[in-house]
Amino acid sequence: MRTFVYFLIFVIVSLSSASCRNDDKRAVVDKDSFKHLCSSDFRLSESKIRRHIADLMFEDKDAQGPALSAKDYYTNNNRFLWISKGRISEDADSVVKYVSRVSDFGFSQSVFRVGIIRSDIDKARSLDFGAANINELYARIEYNLTKAYFKYCAGQRFGYVNPRRLFNRLDVRDSDSVRVSYRELFDLPIALPGKKFFADAVNSVKSGDAGEFLRSSEPRNTLYFKFLEKYKHAGSAQDKMRILCNMERSRWAVADAPDKHEKYVLLNIPSQELDAVDGKHTDRMRVVFGSKETKTPLLQSYIERMDVNPQWIIPQSIVKKSVARNAGNAAYFDAHGYFILQRKTGKHVDPSGVTPDMLTGKDYLVIQRGGRGNAMGRIVFRFKNKFSVFLHDTSNPGLFSASDRMASHGCVRVERPFELAVFLLADKDEDLIKKINYSINADITVNDRDDADAERKPIDGSLIVRSVKVEPKVPLFITYYTLFPDARGNMVCYPDIYGYDKVMMESLRKYM
Numbered sequence: 001m002r003t004f005v006y007f008l009i010f011v012i013v014s015l016s017s018a019s020c021r022n023d024d025k026r027a028v029v030d031k032d033s034f035k036h037l038c039s040s041d042f043r044l045s046e047s048k049i050r051r052h053i054a055d056l057m058f059e060d061k062d063a064q065g066p067a068l069s070a071k072d073y074y075t076n077n078n079r080f081l082w083i084s085k086g087r088i089s090e091d092a093d094s095v096v097k098y099v100s101r102v103s104d105f106g107f108s109q110s111v112f113r114v115g116i117i118r119s120d121i122d123k124a125r126s127l128d129f130g131a132a133n134i135n136e137l138y139a140r141i142e143y144n145l146t147k148a149y150f151k152y153c154a155g156q157r158f159g160y161v162n163p164r165r166l167f168n169r170l171d172v173r174d175s176d177s178v179r180v181s182y183r184e185l186f187d188l189p190i191a192l193p194g195k196k197f198f199a200d201a202v203n204s205v206k207s208g209d210a211g212e213f214l215r216s217s218e219p220r221n222t223l224y225f226k227f228l229e230k231y232k233h234a235g236s237a238q239d240k241m242r243i244l245c246n247m248e249r250s251r252w253a254v255a256d257a258p259d260k261h262e263k264y265v266l267l268n269i270p271s272q273e274l275d276a277v278d279g280k281h282t283d284r285m286r287v288v289f290g291s292k293e294t295k296t297p298l299l300q301s302y303i304e305r306m307d308v309n310p311q312w313i314i315p316q317s318i319v320k321k322s323v324a325r326n327a328g329n330a331a332y333f334d335a336h337g338y339f340i341l342q343r344k345t346g347k348h349v350d351p352s353g354v355t356p357d358m359l360t361g362k363d364y365l366v367i368q369r370g371g372r373g374n375a376m377g378r379i380v381f382r383f384k385n386k387f388s389v390f391l392h393d394t395s396n397p398g399l400f401s402a403s404d405r406m407a408s409h410g411c412v413r414v415e416r417p418f419e420l421a422v423f424l425l426a427d428k429d430e431d432l433i434k435k436i437n438y439s440i441n442a443d444i445t446v447n448d449r450d451d452a453d454a455e456r457k458p459i460d461g462s463l464i465v466r467s468v469k470v471e472p473k474v475p476l477f478i479t480y481y482t483l484f485p486d487a488r489g490n491m492v493c494y495p496d497i498y499g500y501d502k503v504m505m506e507s508l509r510k511y512m
Helices: 002-021 031-038 046-059 065-075 091-105 114-126 134-158 163-167 195-206 210-216 222-232 237-251 316-326 330-335 356-360 397-401 417-424 430-441 500-511
Strands: 172-175 180-182 263-268 273-278 281-290 299-308 338-342 364-368 379-383 406-408 412-414 467-479 483-485 491-493
Touching: 046 065, 046 134, 065 134, 065 195, 091 114, 091 134, 091 210, 091 222, 114 134, 134 195, 134 210, 134 237, 163 500, 195 210, 222 237, 222 483, 237 483, 237 500, 273 417, 281 397, 281 406, 281 417, 299 417, 299 430, 316 356, 330 338, 356 364, 379 417, 417 430, 417 467
Parallel strands: 263 467
Antiparallel strands: 172 180, 263 273, 273 281, 281 412, 299 379, 299 467, 338 364, 483 491
16 A cells, blocks of 8 residues: 555656646646545555455355355455556456457357456556545456456356256156156266366466466367357357357367267267268268157267167156056067066066056066067167166167157167167178178067967077177267257258257356
């Protein structure tokens, strides 16, 4: 404070001396012009600045992570980041420069208080306080800069929307008067900003590296920059909305991404197609996937095994909906190739002796035998996930000709499973490929018995293969982009079939 006062006295004395030596008739600035700067309103006080910051935090109802982290920083009485001895740091200019860019991707600068920050910094540096209280002004600069810095860096590096929170509380599974449970729809492994991130942000300011931290927080996904460029030329509000939603998806800090691999399988749900990519070659095939009521979850995993003519353990949701009402009807179970196992003993149970409560309880499993007519088709591609969903063949291939292919309980049915199986093999062993082809076409009925009215060729057991390991494992990405490049790199628009864009826009609108 003394330094600041001495500086003002120096300026006043200098100007006064100059005016005494001035012999012309130009306007003279005397020391009376600076008298107002000596009042208590223009004396910097750390305690007063902190009280004003406390008032700002109390008035700020923003409960998002960056805002809470900013409040936490000042609540703990930490040192100021942007003001020191009456000066505004140069790093403050870096923050203003970067945060001003939010308008380039459809966000409002006012949400980040860019205009207020820029105006306040100009007032402080030009000593043009007007009627403002200097401590209130510096408090506003300090708090608003920290909050804008946190909000921008966290948003650009991790996304402005938390998809786990958004999508995993979207579809109700069950509800009663006590609790509500939701379907989990999003299981992509993403990072979110935590205490360490904000601590690193603070340390970068303290060491004079805020500009570098801002630069390192920019998205690394190449799709982001394609969307950014496309937004510049967007015309309609609908186009802008679609771009902003997909731009946000490209910000999410996913643990893995297709561009990190030479060979992978990608299912972008809105496209209703699967891409088997190996280098520059892409094999595209149609898929049938989860309905709106039983959506296919978004996830990342590795395909590690192919099972041929698999048995299907029927999910409890399907048992409750379709199977339980046929309890006791042995003909129904026989016609569908279903059998019942007691979980504890593994013994078969006579279908004629079961009740609906037994089937919907936890002690029994309903299983469909493998082979022709099985709901999973003749081959299933297995990968670790907590939803018990897989890629597989189907006994109803007619669904692939439909324009709307949302028809499953969450699993993904593949149009050309044999071609996918060959793609997954690292070693294209002709004998193995022949066995897989034979096994998925061999005339094995779902209940392992022949139809007396049809002719059957004897099955060559030496050519039957039951399971094949995928080595090395092949990455699988189930994503959701309504704007996505095709095999040639051209951006293609897809319908928002699950309504996720609409849900995301409700969250993004607060920035616009």
